[in-house]
Amino acid sequence: xxxxxxxxxxxxxxxxxxxxxxxxxxxxxxxxxxxxxxxxxxxxxxxxxxxxxxxxxxxxxxxxxxxxxxxxxxxxxxxxxxxxxxxxxxxxxxxxxxxxxxxxxxxxxxxxxxxxxxxxxxxxxxxxxxxxxxxxxxxxxxxxxxxxxxxxxxxxxxxxxxxxxxxxxxxxxxxxxxxxxxxxxxxxxxxxxxx
Numbered sequence: 680x681x682x683x684x685x686x687x688x689x690x691x692x693x694x695x696x697x698x699x700x701x702x703x704x705x706x707x708x709x710x711x712x713x714x715x716x717x718x719x720x721x722x723x724x725x726x727x728x729x730x731x732x733x734x735x736x737x738x739x740x741x742x743x744x745x746x747x748x749x750x751x752x753x754x755x756x757x758x759x760x761x762x763x764x765x766x767x768x769x770x771x772x773x774x775x776x777x778x779x780x781x782x783x784x785x786x787x788x789x790x791x792x793x794x795x796x797x798x799x800x801x802x803x804x805x806x807x808x809x810x811x812x813x814x815x816x817x818x819x820x821x822x823x824x825x826x827x828x829x830x831x832x833x834x835x836x837x838x839x840x841x842x843x844x845x846x847x848x849x850x851x852x853x854x855x856x857x858x859x860x861x862x863x864x865x866x867x868x869x870x871x872x873x874x
Contacts, residue, residue, distance in 0.1 A: 680750045680773060682723035684856035687763040688848050690714035692830045704759045708766055715767055716833045717841075719848040727852040729845030731833060734767075741768040752776040754800040754855040776871070778803065778855050781862040804854045807861050814857040821854060822847045 690712065691698045697712050707713065715737055721727030730740045741764070749772045753760045757777035764770050782798040789795060801821040804811060812818045824847035827840065836844065863871055 680748050682856075683744075683749050683751045683772075684721045684723075684727055684852040684859075685718065685751050685753045685756070685760055685764065686727075686848050686852040686855065687718040687760050688716045688825070688828070688844060689763075690716060690832050691828075694830060699759065704762050708762050713767075714832055715763065716828070716836075717845060717848065718763070718768075719845065719852040721849070721852050721856065723856070727849040727856075729849050731841060731845060738768050741770050744770070746770045746772045748773055750774040750776060752778065752856055752859045754778045754803075754851065754858070756855075776859050776863070778858040778862055781859075781866070785862065785865060800851060800854060800858075803858060803862075807858060810861040811854065811857045814860050815853065819850060819854055819857070821851060 689707075692712070695712075696702075697707070697710065699707055702710070715734060717729060717731030718737065718741075719727040719729045730737060751761075751764065751772040751774070753776075755777065756775055757780050761775055764772060778800075779798055782803045786796050786798060788798070804819070804821055808818060808820070824844050828836075828844060833841070
């Protein structure tokens with residue numbers, strides 16, 4: 680099985696409530712406002728590549744891969760990016776690995792005194808930065824370009840902004856892939872792979 684990191688970036692608008700914090704992932708991707716701005720993918724041991732363009736182009740890129748032997752990994756993959764892959768891009772990987780779900784299993788959602796624990800990619804990457812650096816051979820943190828994308832469609836980005844968004848997406852893919860290596864080692868294989 681081939682290991683592939685994946686992350687998608689989509690249009691969102693907090694002003695109108697069109698966000699994953701206000702909607703389920705299914706409502707969000709089936710909404711008429713939905714737009715896939717781009718995604719990044721990277722095979723194990725390689726730097727992810729950013730793809731952006733119209734939906735036909737993005738589907739062609741994704742569908743050029745034989746997914747029958749692909750284990751795809753990402754952060755929030757089980758709740759969001761898997762729907763992008765299957766429902767938007769029309770591909771079906773052989774297996775999925777979600778670092779958000781692993782982090783939730785390890786850390787839970789609340790401290791003993793009831794405070795929320797963030798299992799966001801940024802928080803988990805900071806928590807395991809030493810181990811991530813060992814896997815990648817360099818430090819890597821999640822950027823904040825997603826905040827600059829609030830309310831922007833792909834056509835609204837200046838070329839340098841879209842390039843920065845692509846680097847951000849690639850970094851998220853690479854972080855999730857490294858975190859999979861780190862976090863999955865804390866689980867028995869029998870708990871990672873279920874039928």
